[in-house]
Amino acid sequence: MFEIGIMFKIAGIIICSVLMVILGRIDRKKKLPTGVKLIFQVLISLIIVYSGVRIEFLRAPSSSSGGYLYLSYLSIPLTVIWLISITNSIGQADELGDITPYIVFIASLTFLVVSIIQRQGLILAEVLSLIMAAISFIFIKYLPRGKFSSYYMSFGFILAVIAIVGVSKSTAALTLLIPLLILGVPIIDSSYSIVVNYAR
Template identity: 35%
Template sequence: MDKMIIALVLSFGISYFSTPLAIKLAHKIGAIDIPKDSRRVHKNPIPRLGGIAIFLGFFITSIFLVKIDIKMIGILLGAALIVGMGIIDDTRDIKPKTKLLGQIVAAVIVVICGVKIEFITNPFIRGISYLGILGIPITIFWIVGITNTVNLIDGLDGLAAGVSAISAITISFVAYISGQEISGILLLALAGGALGFLPYNFNPAKIFMGDTGSLFLGYILSVIAIEGAIKSAAALAIAIPILALGLPIFDTTFAIVRRKLNGKPIMQADKGHLHHRLLNKGLSQKQTVLILYAISLFLGLSAVLISESSLFEAVLILTLDVVFIYYGIIRLKLLSVDETEVE
């Protein structure tokens, strides 16, 4: 537990003091986000590359506190690839297919180094179902999918950093009570990096994390969730990371459905995300972000409760979550696929 607290504090400090340097670097190399379309909420040019500070917080803390074995080498190599690709994209723009290929390569690296979904807890037979060779494509799909879900919610000041920190803290708690101390340390190092960056990124933002940060956060969350939550002994272990990352997963899933129904490419950006819809209800950026924080916290607490529950209790919690989400959707009319309603 001491190492976990140190990880959170140390990473926070490194990220906090590195962010001003990232701002200077962004200005020096021209990594500036200029609002050039109606989808962007900000009105003035804002430097990007804040993800470098988050990465440094995580990387330096991990090197100091965690034994470097083959799995850790794979995680750090994959993270370095993701961050390097993000830096290039934040300065020059990379084609979506190229970014996807880079994410797949990063996922393959950690799989080769031994991080993969090998089994899932089967609550119906009260045992474990081994995946065999299927574990490899399932792992790659999970990592690439979650990497992109975090990237897609990075649309308001402080949103991706705050939601990622909540998710990381949630999964770290599950990892700790499951005896996965290393996963807990790494997740709190990630949370510390995101929280150290947040004072500069919360509305009005002085810097954006860019793809450098959002892709990195999603990548690390997805990779370490495999060791820290999916492999736990909980009756519905697979539900834990899905709930902890529920907000970006839900938003991305609906974005895919919405774009398919509107006959648009899945990778094409639009203004139909949850944060856009809440803004259209008349909420401010800060109000919208705080509401989405609250939703993430609610889902995170549900994930923690499920980790310590019997099958009946876990199903009951999931049912209550579904009712809560459905009521919120109907009440706020957040799931219209008509894009004219969210312009």
């Protein structure tokens, strides 16, 4: 039997992933203003936060609190920033070409190894689902570009959630560092796009 806390997390992940897909589809059809889309992303992120998925601590080897720096009241805003940053990085990566499924696939493989090492069943189930989805998207490249771009926002969101859920073991630093290295190009690209959009 699953604990109540885990059930809340699973429900939150499923609900918020679906909401991100819906938001992505609406954005693709209606071209939502950046501010409006950001508001909805914040609301969805808050749902997942209050379901129990949040960044509660960071690795701090020099800290007197057992090697961890507990975030306290900074936990919620930092979690929301993390979720939105990775979500938009993956969501906008397709502007560089049809590389999003490949980025998701590589990042998911990284998480797969980490989840096996840490024996985290919840992460393993999510990662396997994401890997299968990424492979499916890779093999249907012949469809018009952007056909499935509305799903990429959800992919980024799930990757961000997986990273947070994985930050509970001693290998947490790798859990966050490796995906950041993998997602470096789309993160830089999306950051540049955001700056340009606001500059206009």
